Amino acid sequence: MSAPHPEPRWRLLPRSLLGRMLLLTLLVVVLAQGLSSLIWVSQLRASQLQGLQASAASLAHSMSASVSYFRSLPVAYRPMVLDQLRSMGGTRFVVSLNDKPLDMPVLPVTPRKRAVIEVFEQVLHERLGQHMNVSVAFVSPKELRIFNSGLRLDELPRSWAHYSLTLEPLDPPVLVTQIRLGEGEWLYIASLMPEPYTSLEPERLPRQQLGFVVLTSAFLLLFIGLLVHWQSRPLKRLARAARELSLGADVAPASEGGGSEVADVARAFNSMRERISRYLTERSQLFSAISHDLRTPITRLRLRVELLEDEPLQARFGRDLDELELLVKGALQCVKDTDIHENIEPVDLNQALEMLAEPYLGCGSLTLEGRALAPYPGKPLALRRCIGNLIDNAIKYGERAHLRILDSASGFVLQVDDQGPGVPEQRLEEVFEPHVRLAGHQQGYGLGLGIARNIAHSHGGEVSLLNLRQGGLRVTLSLPRTPD
Structure with a gap:
């Protein structure tokens, strides 16, 4: 038996059709x-x-027009005009005359700041002349200087500059332009960018747009989920009918609802159900006829053998008849044990295991570990026969057995460990074949493991073998718990 394959990395993905459709829809929408x-x-x-x-x-x-106006004024009138503007409440610009350009820390240049500075320099040079010495930069309001004395913005009267350069509670950068009008005379102009470009920062995705994305995704997932749930209901009914059919129950025809593809599958399943039912009925009748027809000639031959006077010949005929009868009984037992007509009902596996293990617990040849969490829906007699065969084989060929129950919501697992010699690796699958026995001196038909696997298969499960490193054989019975 090969080592178990590692679980795939995508094991966290949903396994249901509804979950995968919703996940795929969500990824596509996002x-x-x-x-x-x-x-x-x-x-x-x-x-x-x-x-x-x-x-x-x-x-x-606008700024170039203001610069042209100041250039047209006599030099002596320029400070007086500035004082009058401040007393009137100022303008959209904060203007001052300085004897040198003010040195202030400028803000880092971003693509938008660079675009504004390039436009300003181009327009001012076009309107005022290429020879004009123009300096344009963005300054933080906290680092802004207005006059030669280096006064800060918050040190000035509010009527002088705060109206033009503050925008509470925001703190936007201030555009500072300094233009050389003459020797020792620099015109200082500070202004904010007009709305809605005050902050100059690129707009992020608006909350309304994010809300729209979330709302449309939620509605789409809701409707896709309802649609997939509605379309998958016939598939769930079909899966339940297929499981009951594998257990040999009398299953009613599956309803042919849902989409056209699902309806085609349901029709094909109903046709298959009819063929399997007819085949099982014919097989049962065939083996009943074989049992009846073979027992009569075997009995008649035994009577005739007893009339023989040659004792050696009589013994040889007797051995041949015993072998023939053994083969017939084995074949009939195989059919009887694997073709069990029972209704599916909740089976208390804990009670079944205790009953099967009771004869061996007293002598210390068997130990039991763990308990089943819930009843298992299946055929009671078939499951007891399956588990009983595994326990009998472990005691017969391994002398001692340890039963370990690993139960969960996904399936019931029973591990039967013995202390026997194990099974050669190349024959791990061969021992499930009918009439294959590794220990030739032991009594039996060689059908126990094959019957147990067939019963497990009829319940959608599996029986597997594994040689233990410390010696002995582990037989694992796995039965899935299929949700309704």
Whole structure:
């Protein structure tokens, strides 16, 4: 018997059709909505960049008009005009005249800040002349300086600059432009970018868009789940009917509902059910006839053998008849034990194991470990015969047996360990064949393991063999618990 295969890495994926459909739908929805959102955001940012450049150009034109106005004033009038503007509450710009450019820490240049600075420099040079010394930068309000003395923004009267350069509770960067008007005369202009480009940062995916993605995904998963659940109900009924059919129960025809493909499967199953039922009936009648027809000539031959006067010949005929009768009984027992017509009902496996193990517990040749968590739906006599054969084989060929129960919601597992010589690796599957016995001196037909495996197969389970490293053989009976 080969070593068990390792579980696949995708064992955490849902196994049901509904779970896989919902997972696939969720992945498709997230991928589609993610791609559409990325395209939408990229288009939005491109349009915002165009709007930002247009607003920057408009602001630069207004600023160049103010610079031209100040250049037209006599030098002595310029400070007086600035004082009048401050006393009136200022304008959209904060303007001052300094004898040198103010040195302030500037903010790191981002693509949007660079686009605004390039537009400003281009417009100002076009309107004021290429020879003009122009400096444009973005400064944090906390690092902003206004006059030669290096006053901060929060040190000035609110009527002078706060109206133009603050936007509570936000803290947007301030665009500072310094232009050289003459020797020792620099015009200082500070302003905020107009709405909605005050912060200059690219827009993230809006909450409304995220809510729309979540809402559409939830509705789509809900309707897909209802659809798959509705379409999978006929498949569940068909699986239940197939399991009951494998146990030999009298199964009613499966309903041909659901989609066309499911209906085709149901029709094919019903046709198969009729053929199997007819075959089982004919097989039962055939073996009943064989049993009746063979017993009569065997009995008649025994009577005739007893009339023979040659004792050696009589003994040889007797041995041949004993062998023939043994083969007939073995074949009939095989059919009888594997073709059991019982109703499916909950079987208390704990009680069945205790009854089967009771004759061996007293003498210490058998130990039992673990308990079944719940009754198992199956054929009571067949399951007891299956487990009984495994226990008898372990005691007969291994002298001592240890039974270990491993039960869970997915299936019932019974491990039967003995202390015998084990089975050669090349013959692990051969011992399940009828009339194959490794210990020739032991009595029996060589049918126990084959009958046990057939009964396990009829319940959707399996019987497997494994040689233990410390010696002995482990026989494992696995019975799945199929949910309703």
